Amino acid sequence: MNQAEQLQDQYVKVGSVNTRYWQAGDSGSTVILLHGGGGYIELWKYNILELAKHHRVYAFDMVGAGRSDKPDAAHYTFDFMAQFTRDFMKVLEIPKAILIGTSAGGGVALTLTLNFPQLVERLILVGSAGLGKELNFLLRVTTIPGLGKLFSSPSKSGVAMLCKQAVYDSKLITDEIVEEFYQMATLPGAAQATLNLGRSNFNIWGQFYHSITDKLHTIEVPTLIIWGRQDPMVPLTHAQNAVKIISHAQLEIIEECGHWSPIEHPQKFNQLVLEFLS
Template sequence: MTSPTIIEVAGRATRVRVDGDPTAPPLVLLHGLNRSLEDWSAVVVDLASDHRVISLDVPGFGFSDRRPEPASLTSFALGVLETLDQLGETRPVHLLGNSLGGAVALQIQATASERVASLALADSAGFGAQAALMLRLISVPGLGHLMTARTTPFSAKMSERAIHADPAVATPERIEHALAIAKRPGPGAVTREIMSSLATIRGVRAEWRRELFAAIAQHPRPTLVMWGAKDRVLPPAHLDAVPRLIPHARTHTFPEVGHMPQIERPTAFVEVVRGFLADEVPTSTTPKRTTRRSTSERAGS
């Protein structure tokens, strides 16, 4: 297991963590809105048993510097690709994205499909118009600034609790980490910019979703879409749109889980992702449209 480190990417400080055999197939982990690579801490070691796992703080989030242009899915995607170049990883990568990170993964496929081997998306943005009210409010000029200008211990605790079905997951350590990120200059501005580009007070904008799925349809890749059945950020009903938007994709639901299944059910999450990568990617040109429950879930984990 390695520790996160800061590297220079296009003149910017970028925080990355690289685990596993460098000759193994590359797997890139992309976190969500105003989050960091720590969201993958519970699963990264297991995933690195048979992959070169690269997790990073997306530009402008965590402890990575932002790109100079306004935050957008395209700027995030380019920042990830620049980071891979800096790490010398030019092979097609498997992308694993959670929440906004799922939309970034889709944008990478749309931008540079030749660099993508497969996509595994957990509670991903892009599959529907509905989103939590707090996210939609951030897109409102003025109000969004007030909401993101300052993070307090109470607001960090409430945010963590909203993300997970189990409130006990909002540990003091997670809250302290969120406060440390909030002390950095700029994360509020990046959050406001990306939310303004993706959503309104009414919901997630349809324009970018249509364009994105039209683009990825030109170069389909094996895809797995997962959801927590108790997600209060992006509703589980978004999973119903998958057969229409990505007809060849597999789907999977995690019972009794919120917006981040990799945190609440790490063992089951790893089993599902590794099963997808093992059975789907190397052998199938037309991925199956099936929904499977993991062994650990059938056992009640």
């Protein structure tokens, strides 16, 4: 039995959205894991049980992602998804949590921290969106209406290419990972929701980031920023700039690592998180 098979899918209604989540651990602080764009909770399968040895951990499929509902009319801005996360916490009676957000999930975690600081105990950003304009061209091109349509019907070869872009060592992207990602990407409404997420938060020129970066100096919670040295999706300079602005922040750089550090270097990632939270 692999780690993911030890965790059971649970569902809860957040507003009108049927939302899938995992929960592990029954002591310590509450930790909420926020996946990136096009992601889903299985991407945390190398982390959740290790973190749950010391904390009460939740991971959920964000509205519009994984096996959660994907409302057609929604605009998947970071503000919208931060509000959804707040509502998820309300439904499960979570008064305060440590947020760990990767990629777009980092943008959500930052926005929730800025909009509802009383709900956040600590903040961990992993290759986070929202900290600067620059963004990988493959992500930006999806915002062009004509070209975006090419991404609305994912192929296994296209999924494999995107997954390999996210890591330093492409050999880590197995057929099993590609198949899992492909199955999620081809669920009804998934591709359109992912395109909507992109178009709601960036365009061909880059990310919409000023609403976050202009307020970084107001973040007071202890913050850990984790970045892969060779992240091809979001440049390391975003992290290096943010750590100078956020009052109680520290930066940890993982060598020979791309955008998916929780998957590419799970032991190092888990160690950094647990040390920060101890």
